[in-house]
Amino acid sequence: MFDVLTAAAVADELAATVLDGRIQKIGLVDRRTIAAEIYAGGHRHALVASADDRTPRLHLAPGMPSLDAELVTPFGLLLRKYLRGGVLVGIEQPPLERLVRLSIAKHLPTDHERRERRRAGQPISTEEPEPPLDKEDAEDAEGEGDATFVHLAVEVMGRHSNLILIDDDGTIMEAAKRITPAMSRVRPIAPRLRYLPPPPIVRPDPRRLTASSAADLLAALPPQTELARGLVSSLRGLSPQMGREIAFRAAGSATARVGDVLGTPDGAAGLARETRALLEPLLTSAWSPRLYRALTQDDDAAGLEIDDLPDSAAGDAIAYAALPMAHLDASLAGEPIPTISAAIALVDGRDGGDATPVRHAQRRERLLGMIRAAHDKQDRRLAAVREQGAKAAEAETLRHWGELIYANLWQIPAGADSFDADGERIVLLPGLGAKETAQEYFERYRKAQSAGVHQGELEAEIAVEVAYLDQIETLVAQAAGFAQLEVLAGEWEAHAGPQPGTARRRKAISPKRPRPLLDDDGNAVFIGRTAAQNETVTFDLVGPDDTWLHARGAAGSHVVVRWRIPGTDERPETIEAAARLAAWYSAGREGARVEVDIARRRHVRKIKGGRAGLVTYRNERTIAVRPGDERAVGGVLRPGGER
Numbered sequence: 001m002f003d004v005l006t007a008a009a010v011a012d013e014l015a016a017t018v019l020d021g022r023i024q025k026i027g028l029v030d031r032r033t034i035a036a037e038i039y040a041g042g043h044r045h046a047l048v049a050s051a052d053d054r055t056p057r058l059h060l061a062p063g064m065p066s067l068d069a070e071l072v073t074p075f076g077l078l079l080r081k082y083l084r085g086g087v088l089v090g091i092e093q094p095p096l097e098r099l100v101r102l103s104i105a106k107h108l109p110t111d112h113e114r115r116e117r118r119r120a121g122q123p124i125s126t127e128e129p130e131p132p133l134d135k136e137d138a139e140d141a142e143g144e145g146d147a148t149f150v151h152l153a154v155e156v157m158g159r160h161s162n163l164i165l166i167d168d169d170g171t172i173m174e175a176a177k178r179i180t181p182a183m184s185r186v187r188p189i190a191p192r193l194r195y196l197p198p199p200p201i202v203r204p205d206p207r208r209l210t211a212s213s214a215a216d217l218l219a220a221l222p223p224q225t226e227l228a229r230g231l232v233s234s235l236r237g238l239s240p241q242m243g244r245e246i247a248f249r250a251a252g253s254a255t256a257r258v259g260d261v262l263g264t265p266d267g268a269a270g271l272a273r274e275t276r277a278l279l280e281p282l283l284t285s286a287w288s289p290r291l292y293r294a295l296t297q298d299d300d301a302a303g304l305e306i307d308d309l310p311d312s313a314a315g316d317a318i319a320y321a322a323l324p325m326a327h328l329d330a331s332l333a334g335e336p337i338p339t340i341s342a343a344i345a346l347v348d349g350r351d352g353g354d355a356t357p358v359r360h361a362q363r364r365e366r367l368l369g370m371i372r373a374a375h376d377k378q379d380r381r382l383a384a385v386r387e388q389g390a391k392a393a394e395a396e397t398l399r400h401w402g403e404l405i406y407a408n409l410w411q412i413p414a415g416a417d418s419f420d421a422d423g424e425r426i427v428l429l430p431g432l433g434a435k436e437t438a439q440e441y442f443e444r445y446r447k448a449q450s451a452g453v454h455q456g457e458l459e460a461e462i463a464v465e466v467a468y469l470d471q472i473e474t475l476v477a478q479a480a481g482f483a484q485l486e487v488l489a490g491e492w493e494a495h496a497g498p499q500p501g502t503a504r505r506r507k508a509i510s511p512k513r514p515r516p517l518l519d520d521d522g523n524a525v526f527i528g529r530t531a532a533q534n535e536t537v538t539f540d541l542v543g544p545d546d547t548w549l550h551a552r553g554a555a556g557s558h559v560v561v562r563w564r565i566p567g568t569d570e571r572p573e574t575i576e577a578a579a580r581l582a583a584w585y586s587a588g589r590e591g592a593r594v595e596v597d598i599a600r601r602r603h604v605r606k607i608k609g610g611r612a613g614l615v616t617y618r619n620e621r622t623i624a625v626r627p628g629d630e631r632a633v634g635g636v637l638r639p640g641g642e643r
Contacts, residue, residue: 005322010100010340094276227246289342579596
């Protein structure tokens, strides 16, 4: 949907709205998305640019998205240094390209100015957003010495999208996605390389399509070829949506064939006319943005063929265009919308609004990403240990070969690559003599033997680590709010150490004691929501005769029942309710029924050398229950104090 028409409409909207505005705030929403607050025309505007593979975009948002303050990358740091406080002095969109180039001028203080500000006690920079400048102050700011110019290239090209910061000499400073020569020999993207725009596609310009050239184009295509696909592959800058629109206008159907156009009276002349008409706003800037909503879940009837659209209920915004699209109006609910940015924001559905859920989601996803990376590392480590173990099984063969080489050393000719002994053919290693080959075989034998001796110990160590990673991943995924996420982040940092690319946590946040749920007899049920709480509820809050519950074979929370009168029989209703909670707060919560192990606390032991919350247990019994949260068990358990 973000085609050359959209890019041009966005560029014109930005030029009319934020050109000559001052960038007061800029930062990362995620690793591939940035947001900037720009003060222009007496108003604050939120600009979003993203190189996300699925939803690349550039537009003004209805509200400033939540910036991820803990996400620290070289790209984000350079944006703050060179763009925050600068003035947006240029907006350029090369013809027929999904590229918008933003030029920013900023006065960077010289070393002398920095020293003078320090002497005067003035801050050199601040992370807080600065107040807006009035017109006179802005003119004074622009007049301070020589300005430094940088350019932000926003390339919205599907999975090849990128955000690239460039200096005024055309050298790449940094990018949201670095592209190595191994990834692209044609156009690598990395600091200190020369910035090269996306290579132009050598095809005819559709803005200059004539009846004669259209006839040649049609003649070169097989008659059964879909006209839209033929246009996209034959003309420069056309998107599939634009191709379907031209086909609809010229032949009455978005799925028309080339032969259908050749059979019309207007033929090639009509095709050329409709193509030029669709692209005319590139010259006139006469945009008329339109938003399209789903009528039914069957979008194929519209001839959309947009594979990346989600399944949508009636009324959902699923498409947009910078101009009315007749082929979309034919089967979707189209409506005019004031700006193309508003349409993009509605279809994307993530920018602006309440910042708190977004901030929590950012924190959660960042933490989950680090945990999953650690999990992948342990998987690779386990594979390497098992590979070494497999080699240990061949250790005796290596030793035997080494002994045979030494026993026959006197008769092995120099430069030989193999020899026969005792009915076996012994291969000598390339580049090594017989003696050196024997020594290498003995060295491999010693390593393989050592790996075999320690394999079981290493696998057990990895299993403990993986169990901890499974536990904390589940707890993070199910954390209900800010406080729990912060505690879990502190636990993770204590376990793994400060992570590169994230701000260091100043001090660990102590987990609060979990609040109990009480049944009618006053028996208390506690749920561990972090690794530390799992250990606390199991070993600090209950006695040996109390009951411990955990989802069988699934990572998650420990649930315990502290009986008001120790040693009495368990209350079945309370046990079932506690088991439903243990199933809900586990990795198996999506199942219809989950098996939950139940044991007396005296049979639960910490794993020797294990991480917090990891235990072993025995003498358990197992029941299958339907997972349920606190509301689901509200008829049996209520928050403490609500008797």
